[in-house]
Amino acid sequence: MKKLFTLLISATLVFWSCGVDFNETKVPVNTTLPLADFNISESMLLSWGGVKEDILSRGDDDILQIRKSQEIEIGSSADLKDLFNISNQKFLIPYNFGGIVPAPIEININPIIKLSHNFVFEDNYTISNATLNNGEISFNVLNTVSDFKNVSCTIEQLTKNNNPLVIKSGETISLAGYELKLDNKSTLNFYLSGKISAKAGDNLSNINLNIAFSNLEILQAKGFFGRKEIDPVNEFTINIDPSIIDFFKDCDYYLNNPQIKLQLSNAYNLPILVKISKLKIGDKEIKLKDGIGNSTILLKPEYITDYVLNNSSTLGGKELSEAISSNISSCTIAFTIITNPTKEDIGDAAYIAPTTNAIALNKSIKIQEDLLIPFDGMFTNVAFNQEFNMDLDNSNGNIYEYLKLGITCANEMPLNLNFTLVAVSNDNTESILLEEPVNIPASNGLRPASPNFKAGIIDNANAIIRTIPGEKVQAMITAKTLKFVFKGSMPKQANGEYSKLYSPSSLNLKLIGNLKGEF
Amino acid sequence: MESNLKIIFKVALVFTMLILGSNVYSQDNMIFLGRNTPQKFVANPALTPDNARLFLAMPILGGMGANISGNINYSNIFSLSSKKAIIDPKHLLENLNETNNIRSIINLDILNMGFRISNTGFMGITLRARTSIDASFSKDAVSFLMDNPLERTGLFNIMVSPDALSWGELGISYTQKVSKNFTIGARVKGLIGGVSAQSDNMTLIADKKFDSYSLQGNINMTTGNLNLSDDGEDKFNIKNISPGFGIDLGVSYLSDNKQLNIYASATDFGRIFWNKKSSTKIASSSTTAKYNWVGIKDLDNLINGNKSFKDVFDDTFDEMTSAMEIDTVKTSFTSNLPLTIQAGGKYAFDPELKHNISLNTLCIIPQFAKVYYEFTAGYTYSTKSKRWDIMAAYTYKSLNPFNIGVGGLYRGRGFEIFLMTDSINSYFNYKSAKSANFRFGMNFYWPIKYKLKGSMIW
Numbered sequence: 001m002k003k004l005f006t007l008l009i010s011a012t013l014v015f016w017s018c019g020v021d022f023n024e025t026k027v028p029v030n031t032t033l034p035l036a037d038f039n040i041s042e043s044m045l046l047s048w049g050g051v052k053e054d055i056l057s058r059g060d061d062d063i064l065q066i067r068k069s070q071e072i073e074i075g076s077s078a079d080l081k082d083l084f085n086i087s088n089q090k091f092l093i094p095y096n097f098g099g100i101v102p103a104p105i106e107i108n109i110n111p112i113i114k115l116s117h118n119f120v121f122e123d124n125y126t127i128s129n130a131t132l133n134n135g136e137i138s139f140n141v142l143n144t145v146s147d148f149k150n151v152s153c154t155i156e157q158l159t160k161n162n163n164p165l166v167i168k169s170g171e172t173i174s175l176a177g178y179e180l181k182l183d184n185k186s187t188l189n190f191y192l193s194g195k196i197s198a199k200a201g202d203n204l205s206n207i208n209l210n211i212a213f214s215n216l217e218i219l220q221a222k223g224f225f226g227r228k229e230i231d232p233v234n235e236f237t238i239n240i241d242p243s244i245i246d247f248f249k250d251c252d253y254y255l256n257n258p259q260i261k262l263q264l265s266n267a268y269n270l271p272i273l274v275k276i277s278k279l280k281i282g283d284k285e286i287k288l289k290d291g292i293g294n295s296t297i298l299l300k301p302e303y304i305t306d307y308v309l310n311n312s313s314t315l316g317g318k319e320l321s322e323a324i325s326s327n328i329s330s331c332t333i334a335f336t337i338i339t340n341p342t343k344e345d346i347g348d349a350a351y352i353a354p355t356t357n358a359i360a361l362n363k364s365i366k367i368q369e370d371l372l373i374p375f376d377g378m379f380t381n382v383a384f385n386q387e388f389n390m391d392l393d394n395s396n397g398n399i400y401e402y403l404k405l406g407i408t409c410a411n412e413m414p415l416n417l418n419f420t421l422v423a424v425s426n427d428n429t430e431s432i433l434l435e436e437p438v439n440i441p442a443s444n445g446l447r448p449a450s451p452n453f454k455a456g457i458i459d460n461a462n463a464i465i466r467t468i469p470g471e472k473v474q475a476m477i478t479a480k481t482l483k484f485v486f487k488g489s490m491p492k493q494a495n496g497e498y499s500k501l502y503s504p505s506s507l508n509l510k511l512i513g514n515l516k517g518e519f
Numbered sequence: 520m521e522s523n524l525k526i527i528f529k530v531a532l533v534f535t536m537l538i539l540g541s542n543v544y545s546q547d548n549m550i551f552l553g554r555n556t557p558q559k560f561v562a563n564p565a566l567t568p569d570n571a572r573l574f575l576a577m578p579i580l581g582g583m584g585a586n587i588s589g590n591i592n593y594s595n596i597f598s599l600s601s602k603k604a605i606i607d608p609k610h611l612l613e614n615l616n617e618t619n620n621i622r623s624i625i626n627l628d629i630l631n632m633g634f635r636i637s638n639t640g641f642m643g644i645t646l647r648a649r650t651s652i653d654a655s656f657s658k659d660a661v662s663f664l665m666d667n668p669l670e671r672t673g674l675f676n677i678m679v680s681p682d683a684l685s686w687g688e689l690g691i692s693y694t695q696k697v698s699k700n701f702t703i704g705a706r707v708k709g710l711i712g713g714v715s716a717q718s719d720n721m722t723l724i725a726d727k728k729f730d731s732y733s734l735q736g737n738i739n740m741t742t743g744n745l746n747l748s749d750d751g752e753d754k755f756n757i758k759n760i761s762p763g764f765g766i767d768l769g770v771s772y773l774s775d776n777k778q779l780n781i782y783a784s785a786t787d788f789g790r791i792f793w794n795k796k797s798s799t800k801i802a803s804s805s806t807t808a809k810y811n812w813v814g815i816k817d818l819d820n821l822i823n824g825n826k827s828f829k830d831v832f833d834d835t836f837d838e839m840t841s842a843m844e845i846d847t848v849k850t851s852f853t854s855n856l857p858l859t860i861q862a863g864g865k866y867a868f869d870p871e872l873k874h875n876i877s878l879n880t881l882c883i884i885p886q887f888a889k890v891y892y893e894f895t896a897g898y899t900y901s902t903k904s905k906r907w908d909i910m911a912a913y914t915y916k917s918l919n920p921f922n923i924g925v926g927g928l929y930r931g932r933g934f935e936i937f938l939m940t941d942s943i944n945s946y947f948n949y950k951s952a953k954s955a956n957f958r959f960g961m962n963f964y965w966p967i968k969y970k971l972k973g974s975m976i977w
Contacts, residue, residue: 027606027664027665028607028608029664030665030666030667030668031664031665032667032727034731034732036813036814036815036816037813037816038815038816038818039816039818040818044818388827388828389821389824389827390827391829392827392829404668404669408729408730463730510813510814511814512669512730512731512814514669516668
């Protein structure tokens with residue numbers, strides 16, 4: 001048995017001596033795997049810079065632009081309401097029905113008496129035809145004790161459902177829905193009929209017929225509504241999105257071609273002259289040149305007029321850019337409106353003004369106001385940072401020697417960019433992974449689709465390598481988030497012209513990783 | 520579809536590492552140098568333990584050992600620093616062939632017993648848990664992982680083909696002495712599949728550029744009781760039974776003077792029928808479909824916070840499997856057991872059977888992996904008391920040509936114990952050994968009461 005135990009013990013020792021702890025075995029890894037192929041569009045990059053993507057759009061020349069819009073409606077409400085209001089009309093018509101009555105009598109008005117009176121309008125206001133939205137008519141007979149209650153007044157020029165308006169003495173009738181027709185002298189004819197009951201001694205020689213129109217409001221009308229100047233209609237302010245203000249907050253920038261685009265829809269059959277009476281960018285007032293196309297816009301009847309206000313509309317030729325480049329907070333604009341403007345108002349002797357207009361209460365003048373700021377210019381050192389959730393497997397016990405990143409890119413944007421990577425741990429400690437940032441040159445500034453376009457590439461070989469040391473790889477693997485930290489500048493072109501950021505354009509960034517370590 | 524390719528890589532890597540570092544107990548020729556033991560009886564049902572009325576191999580410890588056989592050696596793979604084994608990629612890659620093969624069988628004998636039912640008949644019962652692992656992999660598969668710096672570009676021929684299956688078996692054997700000299704034996708086995716991952720030739724060709732890979736290849740693998748489909752059910756599920764059967768056959772000739780014994784066996788004729796519920800087949804329907812692998816492209820979802828890096832990385836693998844037309848379907852299929860054929864002979868120069876020489880050959884034919892074989896020439900000295908067998912042998916293995924084996928077997932009253940290895944040189948210089956093998960066994964006997972001519976009575 002002793003021999004047996006000796007044998008067993010020696011065998012055990014032999015195997016223990018060569019037995020290694022395979023749980024402790026490390027598999028060395030030196031492998032290269034593609035990590036990412038990112039296409040970062042121009043608008044995405046700006047959104048990394050804090051600009052809300054919904055205020056970015058593609059402009060007329062395919063240049064990315066900031067667009068802030070608002071719609072203003074003029075008409076139907078307060079400012080143009082005068083057009084639809086007819087001043088109260090009071091017709092006091094004296095009439096002689098035949099002197100003092102000797103004995104009680106009933107007088108039949110036969111033949112029918114026709115009386116006329118003219119509507120009185122301000123300025124050159126005339127109506128040939130109108131449907132009334134509101135108003136009352138009242139009929140009273142004054143200066144008598146005789147009974148006129150069976151006397152009716154028929155107005156054939158006021159009809160509803162083709163029936164003329166008939167009003168008895170002492171009545172008040174609502175005119176809502178009545179159609180009013182007037183001749184070119186605005187004469188209204190009244191036809192009296194019926195029976196007068198007079199007592200002995202009544203004097204019928206000096207009877208005043210009182211017909212009054214009050215609270216008249218037009219639903220729709222044809223005519224000529226005269227020249228009215230409404231100043232100012234209102235002030236309208238577009239507040240620039242705070243994300244834009246933040247974006248430009250800490251950088252030098254110049255925006256070469258800001259524009260205020262107005263689309264003015266005149267639903268009235270009535271020419272209207274719109275004057276920009278005030279334009280302010282932030283606190284700075286911008287002086288505009290006079291004349292149509294600069295500070296005034298003629299809205300033809302029932303017509304949509306497009307108008308662009310830019311640097312050339314300003315007195316100095318650059319005020320809009322300068323103001324926006326110094327304070328991009330808000331844009332305030334005020335309008336004066338002149339209806340049926342004259343040749344003098346327009347400053348055009350050849351202008352032939354229309355002689356008839358048509359208006360309707362449900363119509364209006366709408367102004368679509370777009371403040372457009374294209375990325376046409378320059379800016380320096382804007383941060384475009386973006387965080388991504390990591391949530392990778394966190395395998396303990398791995399040893400990381402390094403992670404080499406192979407980087408290639410194609411930059412279609414006229415932006416000089418540099419980037420680094422930052423790992424943010426669960427306790428919000430930041431660790432810069434790439435000590436030396438990667439510089440990505442700008443494109444040659446041409447439109448990406450143009451034949452001579454050249455994208456910006458890293459160095460000349462476009463195959464650079466950056467090494468992340470082991471302890472930082474550990475920080476990266478266990479990070480809560482990974483932050484891409486970009487800084488970008490849009491410089492002037494070599495020929496001195498401002499750069500334009502075209503849409504679509506993108507930064508294509510490829511990352512491949514060579515991880516060396518033990519697992 | 521979940522990232523099955525990733526799982527395949529992981530499984531392949533795990534199998535490779537398991538083979539490189541596992542303790543295994545394998546069938547080998549060494550056991551045939553000694554007297555008939557229960558372990559020999561398992562390998563050839565015609566070879567019943569000598570003079571036993573009843574035997575019982577000690578459960579689990581009845582067979583214990585280690586075996587690795589490959590065409591690379593330990594020091595090619597590991598460099599040792601204290602007790603930590605560190606794989607040395609430089610040495611490993613210098614010593615790897617373009618194609619490399621490693622094989623092992625792990626057998627755990629839970630029950631191995633037998634009893635004599637007549638003068639000529641013997642019955643045995645075995646309950647075993649078994650695992651057969653073969654793997655082939657290309658040098659590039661290792662260099663892709665271990666020697667693939669950023670600057671290296673060009674083709675990687677990544678071939679990883681595991682052929683691994685495990686099963687449990689309950690066997691009932693019957694051995695009959697059919698004539699004075701001949702004995703035959705057969706064992707019928709009922710099987711239950713454990714888990715399998717098998718592939719005949721899985722190759723991925725990766726064309727590496729500075730910033731991307733172009734991938735194409737032949738991806739195929741079956742996984743038994745390993746659900747790699749994305750149906751949300753458990754990956755590992757052995758509750759769904761995968762049945763199978765197996766047959767072992769053996770024959771033995773013993774000369775009248777007992778000096779010559781010739782024997783042969785074919786074991787593990789059999790199949791496992793993997794159930795459909797938790798088994799999958801992964802196959803690429805095209806070997807020309809390419810995928811340009813550039814990493815994560817899904818920037819929008821990352822920014823929106825809808826997905827993390829891990830999610831989009833998984834999506835990239837989905838896109839890869841889709842582009843390379845790799846489908847994973849739940850399906851039933853069958854696996855053949857690795858057929859083992861063993862034959863040999865033993866000759867004693869003297870009537871007392873003291874000096875014995877033997878020649879043995881072993882051949883294992885797995886379903887997919889390369890055929891493995893070994894030849895052993897040995898000498899055994901048995902003491903006069905028959906208490907000791909001392910043996911020495913030379914073995915040629917198909918994956919490793921030079922192995923010197925030694926062993927000792929002691930039989931006491933009612934029990935025996937043995938310790939042997941077919942590759943003692945590997946222990947003296949284990950760092951350069953391409954094989955490692957070790958057997959330890961302990962068995963209990965109740966001797967027969969009646970005498971058989973020429974046999975030993977205790």
